[in-house]
Amino acid sequence: MERLGTEEWDAPLRSSSAPTHGTLSAGAQRRRAQARIRVVGGRLVEGTNDASFTQIARSISARARAVANTEGTTVALERRLSSRRESMRLDSIGRGAGEEGPAPIAEEGGEMDLQAEVAKLPTWRSTLTLRALVIGALLGGCFCIISLKLSLTTGVIPSLNIAAGLLGFFFLKSLAKGLDWAKLPVKFNPPLTAQEVTVIQTTCVACYGLAFNAGFGTYVLAMDYQSYLNVGDVEGNRPEDVVQPQLGHLMLYSLCISLFGVFMLVPVRKVLILDHELPYPSGTATGLMINSFFTTSGLESATRQIRCMAKWFCVSFTWDLFKWFFQAAGDCGTITGGFGSFPTFGIQAYNWTWNFDFQINYVGVGMLCPQIVTWSMMFGAIISWGIMWPLINNKAGDWYPEGLSSTDFRGLYGYKVFLSIAIMLVDGLYIVIKLLILTYLSIRARRRAAAEAKATEEAAAAGNKPAEASPAPASLAAAGSGTAEPSAGGGNGQGNNEDKKLVDESEEEEDGGHHTLAGETEDQRVLRRHVFMHDAIPNWLAIVGYAAMLAVAVGVIPTIYDQAKWYYVLVAGILSPILAFANAYGAGLTDWNMASLYGKLAIFIFAAWAGLEAGGVIAGLAVCGVVFASVSSASDLMQDFRTGYLTLSSPRAMFAAQLIGACCGVVLAPLCFWLFWSAFPIGVPGTLYFAPYGTVYRGMAIVGVEGVSMLPQNCLALCGGFAGITICMNLLRDFLPHKWGRFIPLPMCMALPFYLGAWLAVDMGVGAVIMLVWGYLNSADCQLLSAAAASGLIAGDGIWSIPSAILAIAGVNPPICMGWAKGSS
Numbered sequence: 078m079e080r081l082g083t084e085e086w087d088a089p090l091r092s093s094s095a096p097t098h099g100t101l102s103a104g105a106q107r108r109r110a111q112a113r114i115r116v117v118g119g120r121l122v123e124g125t126n127d128a129s130f131t132q133i134a135r136s137i138s139a140r141a142r143a144v145a146n147t148e149g150t151t152v153a154l155e156r157r158l159s160s161r162r163e164s165m166r167l168d169s170i171g172r173g174a175g176e177e178g179p180a181p182i183a184e185e186g187g188e189m190d191l192q193a194e195v196a197k198l199p200t201w202r203s204t205l206t207l208r209a210l211v212i213g214a215l216l217g218g219c220f221c222i223i224s225l226k227l228s229l230t231t232g233v234i235p236s237l238n239i240a241a242g243l244l245g246f247f248f249l250k251s252l253a254k255g256l257d258w259a260k261l262p263v264k265f266n267p268p269l270t271a272q273e274v275t276v277i278q279t280t281c282v283a284c285y286g287l288a289f290n291a292g293f294g295t296y297v298l299a300m301d302y303q304s305y306l307n308v309g310d311v312e313g314n315r316p317e318d319v320v321q322p323q324l325g326h327l328m329l330y331s332l333c334i335s336l337f338g339v340f341m342l343v344p345v346r347k348v349l350i351l352d353h354e355l356p357y358p359s360g361t362a363t364g365l366m367i368n369s370f371f372t373t374s375g376l377e378s379a380t381r382q383i384r385c386m387a388k389w390f391c392v393s394f395t396w397d398l399f400k401w402f403f404q405a406a407g408d409c410g411t412i413t414g415g416f417g418s419f420p421t422f423g424i425q426a427y428n429w430t431w432n433f434d435f436q437i438n439y440v441g442v443g444m445l446c447p448q449i450v451t452w453s454m455m456f457g458a459i460i461s462w463g464i465m466w467p468l469i470n471n472k473a474g475d476w477y478p479e480g481l482s483s484t485d486f487r488g489l490y491g492y493k494v495f496l497s498i499a500i501m502l503v504d505g506l507y508i509v510i511k512l513l514i515l516t517y518l519s520i521r522a523r524r525r526a527a528a529e530a531k532a533t534e535e536a537a538a539a540g541n542k543p544a545e546a547s548p549a550p551a552s553l554a555a556a557g558s559g560t561a562e563p564s565a566g567g568g569n570g571q572g573n574n575e576d577k578k579l580v581d582e583s584e585e586e587e588d589g590g591h592h593t594l595a596g597e598t599e600d601q602r603v604l605r606r607h608v609f610m611h612d613a614i615p616n617w618l619a620i621v622g623y624a625a626m627l628a629v630a631v632g633v634i635p636t637i638y639d640q641a642k643w644y645y646v647l648v649a650g651i652l653s654p655i656l657a658f659a660n661a662y663g664a665g666l667t668d669w670n671m672a673s674l675y676g677k678l679a680i681f682i683f684a685a686w687a688g689l690e691a692g693g694v695i696a697g698l699a700v701c702g703v704v705f706a707s708v709s710s711a712s713d714l715m716q717d718f719r720t721g722y723l724t725l726s727s728p729r730a731m732f733a734a735q736l737i738g739a740c741c742g743v744v745l746a747p748l749c750f751w752l753f754w755s756a757f758p759i760g761v762p763g764t765l766y767f768a769p770y771g772t773v774y775r776g777m778a779i780v781g782v783e784g785v786s787m788l789p790q791n792c793l794a795l796c797g798g799f800a801g802i803t804i805c806m807n808l809l810r811d812f813l814p815h816k817w818g819r820f821i822p823l824p825m826c827m828a829l830p831f832y833l834g835a836w837l838a839v840d841m842g843v844g845a846v847i848m849l850v851w852g853y854l855n856s857a858d859c860q861l862l863s864a865a866a867a868s869g870l871i872a873g874d875g876i877w878s879i880p881s882a883i884l885a886i887a888g889v890n891p892p893i894c895m896g897w898a899k900g901s902s
Contacts (some may be wrong), residue, residue, distance in 0.1 A: 081500040081713075083739075088118070088597040101596070106649035107501055108570050108826050112604065124729075129657040132394070135763055137423075138815070142241075142569075148391075149654065151164060153410060156186050161225045166653055167674050175408050175874070177859060181699055184371050188411055191600070191604055191607065192601060194604055195604070195607060195611070196610070197271070197274075198608065198725055199270055199272055199846060200727070200747045200753070201377045201542075201612050201727030201729040201733075202730075203267070204270065204272040204273050204275075204276050204730045205727065205733055205734065206273060206276075206728065208249065208252055209249065209273045209274075209277045209280070210276070210280055210734070210737055211274045211277065212245060212247065212248045212249055212252070212277050212742045213278070213279070213280025213281045213284070213737075213738060213741075214280060214281075214284060214737075214738070215839075216241060216244055216245060216248070216277070216281040216284075216285075217280060217281040217282075217283070217284025217285045217710075217738060217741055217742060217745060218285075218741075218749065219746050219875075220237055220240075220241065220281060220284070220285035220758065221284065221287075221288040221746050221749040222286075222749050222752075222875050222878055223237065223287045223871060223872055223874075223875030223876070223878065224285050224288040224289055224875075224900065225236070225293060225294065225753060225878075226438075226747075226753075226874065226875045226878050227438070227442075227750055227871075227875070228248045228288070228293065228295075228768075228770075229293075229753060229759060229766040229767075229768045230296050230436075230765065230766060230767070231439070231769065231829075232295070232768075232769055232770045232833070233296055233439075233442060233829060233833075233837065234289060235349045235445045235871070236359060237282075237285070237361055237443050237868065237871070238278065238282055238363050238716075238863075239362065239363060239364075239864055239868070240386070240864075240871075240872065241275045241277075241278050241282055241285075241583075242274065242277075242278040242363050242366055242367055242887065243366070243379065243382060243383065243555065243865065244278075244372050244383075244386075245274055245277030245278050245281060245369070246274050247372060247379075247451070248277075248381060249269060249273065249274060249277060250269060253269055253407040255827045258652050261445065265521045269371075269580070270371075271367050271368055271370070271371055271723075271724040271725070271726070272724060272725065272726040272727070274308060274367050274724075274732055275348065275364075275367055275369065275720055275721055275724045275726045275730075275731070275734075276726070276734045277871070278363060278367065278706045278720070278737035279717045279721075279731055279735055279738060280708065280735075280737055280741070281338075281461065281571075281733040281738065282713065282738065283713065283717075283718070283734070283736075283737075283738025283739045283741075283742060284738040284739070284741045284745060284746070285736045285742065285743040285746075286710065286742065287331060287341040287706070287739065287742030287743065288334065288712055288742070288746040288749065288750070289352075289429065289709075290332045290334070290672070290705060290706040290709045290710060291327075291330070291334065291335065291702065291706060291746055291747075292696070292701070292705065292706075292774075293327075293700050293746065293747075293750040294768055294771065295770045295771065295773075295774050296676070296680070296698040296699075296702055296705070296774045297322060297327070297698075297702070297771075298316075298322075298759065298768050298770075298771030298774075299665060299698050299761055299770075299773075299774035299775035300319065300320040300321075300322075300638075300694075300695055300698055300699075301319065301320070301321055301322060301759075301760065301771070302319050302321060303730055303759065303760035303771075304772050304775045305318070305319050305485075305761055305775070306483075306763065307484040307489065307772040307775075307781065308484070308486050308772060308775055308776060309481070309482060309485035309486055309490075309758065310482060310485070310487075311485075311486045311487055311787050312783055312786070313694070313783035313787060314486075314694075314775075314779055315328055315689075315691070315694070316563070317424060318640075318692055318694040320606055320638060320695060321673055322749075322750075322754060324751050326637045327747040327750065328743060328744065328747045329637060329742045330631070330633075330634065330637055330702065330747060331341065331349060331632055331742070331747055332633075332743045333626075333629055333630040333633050333634050333703075334630065334634075334702045334703050334705075334706035334711060334741075335706055335739045335742060335743055336622075336626045336736070336739055336743075337622070337623050337625075337626030337627050337629075337630060337650065337707055338489050338653070338657065338706060338707030338709070338710035338711045338733075339622075339711070339716075339735050339736055339739055340618075340619045340620075340622035340626065341619075341623055341653065341654045341657050341711045341712055342654070342657055342658060342661055342711045342714065342715060343614050343616070343618075343619035343714075343732065344616045344619050344620070345658060345717050346614075346715065347609075347610065347714055349610065349661060349662065349665055349718075350609065350719060350722055351610075352607060352811065353519060353520075353523065353662075353665070354668060355662065355664070355665025356719075357664065357666065357668070357715060357716050357719035358668040358891070359668055359716050360715070360716035360718070360720040360723075361720075361723065363716075363720045364719065364720040364721075364722070364724050365724030367644055367720070367723075367724050368723065368724055372583035372895075375570070381768055381861065381862065382862060382864075382865035383865070383871065385629050385862045385865040385866050385867040386577070386865040386866065386868055386872070387869065388866075388869065389441075389700075389866045389867075389869030389870050389873065389875040390515065390869040390870075390872050390876075391873065392869075392870070392873065393438065393441075393869065393871075393872070393873025393874050393877070394874070394876060394877050395873075395894065396435075396437060396871040396873075396881075397873070397874055397877035397881075398877065399506070400415055400416045400417070401750065401881065401884075401891055402891055402892060402893050403415035403416060403891065403893045403894075404891040404895075405890055405893055405894040405895075406525070406890075406894065407892040407894035407896075408894075409816045409894040409895065409896040410454035410897045410898040411424070411896070411897070411898045411899065412424065412427060412897045412898070413894060413895070413896035413898055414896070415437040415895045416434070416701055416895070416896075417434045417436065418432070418434065418896070419433065419434065419435060419897075420897055421433040421839075424897070424899055427834065429462050429463075429466065429467065430462055430834035430835045430898070431458075431462065431463075431835045431839065432839065433836070433839050433840065433843065434834055434840065435872070436838050436840055437870050437874065438843070438870055438871045438873075438874035438875065439837060439840035439841055440840055440841070440844040440847070440870060441779075441844060441866070441867035441869070441870030441871040441874075442817060442840075442841055442844065442867070442871065443840065443841030443842060443843060443844020443845045443846075443848075444844040444847060444848050444863055444864075444866065444867035444870075445844075445864060445867045445868070445871075446841065446844075446845075447602050448845055449819065449822070449823060449826075450823060450826045450843070451620070451838070451841045451842055451845040452822070452838055452842075452845065453822035453823040453824075453826035453827045453840075454827065454829055454830050454837065454838040454841060454842075455692070455824050455831065455838040456827055456837035457822070457826070457827035457828060457830045457831060458830035458836070458837075458838035458839075458879045459835075460827070461493070461496075461830060461831040461835075462830065462834065462835040465492075465833070466489060466492070466493065469489055469492055470489055473488070473489075476789060477489070477491070477789045477792055479788060483571070483762060484762050484772065486776060486779075486787065486789075487787075487789055488789065489500040491776075491788060491789045491792055492789065492792055493774070493831055493832045494773055494776050494794065494832055495776070495780075495791075495792055495796055496795055496796055496799055496828070496830070496831055497773070497828045497831040497832040498585075498677075498776075498777060498796075499796035499797075499800050500800070500803050500824050500825065500827065500831070501674075501677075501797055501825055501828050502674070502677060502678075502741030503800040503803045503804060503824075503848060504803050504807065504824040505671055505673075505674035505677075505825070506674070506802070507673070507712075507804060508674075509659070509663070509671060509808045510662070511807075511811070512659070512662065512663035512666065512669075513659075515661055515666055516659075516666075519666070527569065528785075533661025539736055540808065546827050554611075570865045573634030574843070575770065585688070588724065598817040605725060606689030608722075608725050608726075608727065609718075609721075609722050609728060610727055612730075613728070613729070614728055614729055614730040623654075627647070627650040627651075630650060630703060631643050631645055631646045631647050634646050634699060634703070634775035636685060637699075638695055638696070638699040639692070640687065640692030640693070640694075640695040640696040640699070641695065641696045641700055642687075642692065642696070645683050645686070645687070645696060645700045645783075646700060646703055649679060649683070649700045649703040649704050650703060651704065651713075652704070653707045653708055654706050654711075656675050656704065657708045657711035657712065659705060659710050660672060660675065660709075660711070660712050661715045662710055664712045664716070665715065665719075670709060670712050671704050672706075672708040672709035672712065673705065673709075675704050675705065675708050676701045676704050676708075677701070677774075678703045678775060679697070679700055679703075679704040679705070679777050680697040680698060680700075680774065680777050680781055681777065681780070681781040681876075682697075682781075683696055683697045683700040683701070683781075684696060684697025684698075684778045684781025684782050685697075685781045685782065686783060687782070689782040689783065693781060693782040694775065694779060694781075694782060695778075697777075697778045697781050697782075698774060698775070698778050698783075701774075710739065711733075713734050713735075714731075714732075716840050717731050717734075718731055731832060746791040746848045752878075752879070753766060753878070753882065754882075755882070756881070756882035756885040757882070757887050759883060761773070769832060769833055774831065788878075802824075803824040806821055806822065806824050809821045810823075843899060844867070848863060851863065
């Protein structure tokens with residue numbers, strides 16, 4: 078399964094009246110006027126720009142200089158505030174002893190404003206309201222169903238964080254209005270704040286994230302009997318290496334792998350969020366969106382988006398209901414299955430998966446994904462299902478035995494699966510190496526900028542130049558308290574003041590648009606840093622929590638999966654914090670969550686360690702979950718901390734919401750999976766829920782214990798060739814001039830249709846075309862409403878799974894069989 082971190086949001090990054098620094102070209106000014114946040118499959122860009130290696134490297138240098146230039150002022154303000162408090166305390170002691178001391182005088186400057194603004198913010202306990210946690214858990218359950226529906230059909234899951242924040246605000250506001258109508262006292266119906274919405278969003282994401290991280294569409298299904306049948310009679314695929322899912326075991330396993338990842342990176346949150354100021358694009362987009370809800374214009378936009386989402390939710394749900402009536406089994410043609418098997422381009426093209434199957438949830442996914450992602454998939458579909466697979470199919474009897482089933486790894490199926498795996502693994506390793514280089518550049522640039530700033534400060538001190546005082550903002554609550562007036566910028570760093578930007582705008586343009594928080598003043602920065610560090614999570618709590626949950630995993634997982642020895646789990650748990658830090662740092666720079674790659678590597682390592690006779694297939698898959706889930710949840714927590722940083726939410730509240738959401742997910746995610754498991758045939762080829770990645774993960778585990786000897790003839794050579802092509806494509810994307818490099822397909826996206834089929838590229842291509850036409854006809858509405866419309870299409874289809882499952886369990890079958898056959902000539 079591949080989780081595409083793809084979101085688009087019309088977040089107001091800048092005020093139109095914000096001052097500019099330097100002179101921009103006419104083209105740059107036009108692009109700046111059209112700028113918007115966009116998280117593109119793994120990197121944050123503005124407008125339609127992408128961020129290459131060189132652009133990110135330049136952005137790192139600019140960010141390091143900005144941090145060095147403002148860090149001294151930040152520390153000075155905090156020290157002056159501390160000194161002022163100490164002075165006031167001593168004055169109070171003096172007056173208490175009978176001495177006449179001077180009364181405290183409110184000085185002009187940032188320190189007293191900071192103290193007042195901090196006092197306005199809600200405490201961390203007051204943001205963890207019952208209504209917020211209940212709404213977050215309910216939304217998390219609904220999103221679990223949506224995530225599972227996508228993972229069991231194609232495994233392509235877009236990020237739904239923006240939809241979670243939008244719906245959380247809508248339901249919270251609706252509940253508050255209802256309680257207000259009931260005239261309940263303020264104690265039971267406190268005012269809405271950005272911090273409470275952030276808690277809802279964090280709880281929801283932590284809950285539904287487990288539906289992906291716990292492997293219900295990947296490594297858990299790879300252990301079942303159907304995946305064993307799908308792989309076929311290949312060496313290393315043994316019937317004794319089968320473990321059927323059980324609800325109680327799934328809940329215990331989810332508990333073991335989900336919680337200790339939350340504790341792992343808490344001690345280094347300051348390093349990632351404050352010291353290195355990693356942008357975490359998804360977290361930034363969500364934080365800016367939540368802040369915008371508490372401005373007049375933002376509230377109006379949110380209302381339009383919610384209405385748009387509701388409308389397309391109803392359209393999607395109704396369409397699925399209509400399709401259901403025509404899905405009866407029967408002999409009504411050579412092709413049956415209702416609208417899902419509609420031979421759009423003819424019977425021959427349908428046999429090679431070229432058709433539009435009317436799954437409009439994937440039209441929504443295509444609308445959410447950037448154009449480069451969708452057209453990369455279309456390119457991959459043409460290469461594989463248009464050229465390669467028909468040619469290799471003609472080699473039956475030469476390259477592989479004839480008469481094999483369509484899912485036998487010794488035949489064409491093996492080429493489909495292992496070429497996909499080769500491209501994804503090599504692309505993932507390239508990204509990891511790239512992130513290591515960027516990490517080194519980031520640390521080096523930060524140290525160099527700090528040394529230059531120190532030298533400048535010493536030179537200024539030697540010249541007896543007085544330090545400049547930072548001007549006080551009109552209202553520091555504009556940094557994200559959720560209670561600021563619209564004129565204050567709403568909390569996303571906007572304002573009509575002349576305060577210094579974090580990065581000079583002309584410099585930002587040179588950096589390829591990678592900067593994420595233009596408009597943040599130094600005083601807003603001080604307030605955010607103060608809130609982020611004020612309610613610190615004790616390191617001892619994080620260490621004890623991690624050790625306790627690791628001990629639980631070491632003790633419990635071997636009782637669920639006998640082949641996964643306790644020392645395998647212990648080694649995986651000890652290595653996970655190192656991998657989690659690398660993954661969180663990379664996600665902070667580029668938004669790529671590489672947890673699935675680390676999980677795949679764990680399969681190979683632990684399956685090979687255990688060996689075939691000791692049950693290496695099951696051992697590798699079970700330990701994969703320890704690495705996969707913990708590394709992914711740790712990265713998700715850092716995204717939440719970034720969101721909380723922008724909305725002035727307490728880290729303790731974020732941490733508690735993450736834990737509560739994960740605990741809800743431990744129960745809700747397995748229950749939602751069990752709904753699908755009980756109602757539908759899961760993993761059976763040719764059915765709706767064919768769970769493609771269950772078979773893929775089992776194949777990887779078999780390769781881990783058997784080596785490449787199980788691959789069909791010439792498959793290894795083709796894998797090596799495509800690995801080289803993958804590296805070349807990545808190098809071209811990173812080092813060609815941006816105007817050319819942005820047209821190079823993304824290898825990982827290109828590999829998805831190799832195995833899944835061309836129909837997915839067709840469905841998502843329809844969504845991409847809709848976005849192009851909509852943007853051409855009405856660019857403003859497209860930017861504002863497209864993400865809401867797409868989320869509605871995805872959510873409506875996902876929620877339809879509930880009544881569909883109930884009908885299936887009750888034995889109610891569709892009444893009409895619809896199929897197609899070739900006409901007589």
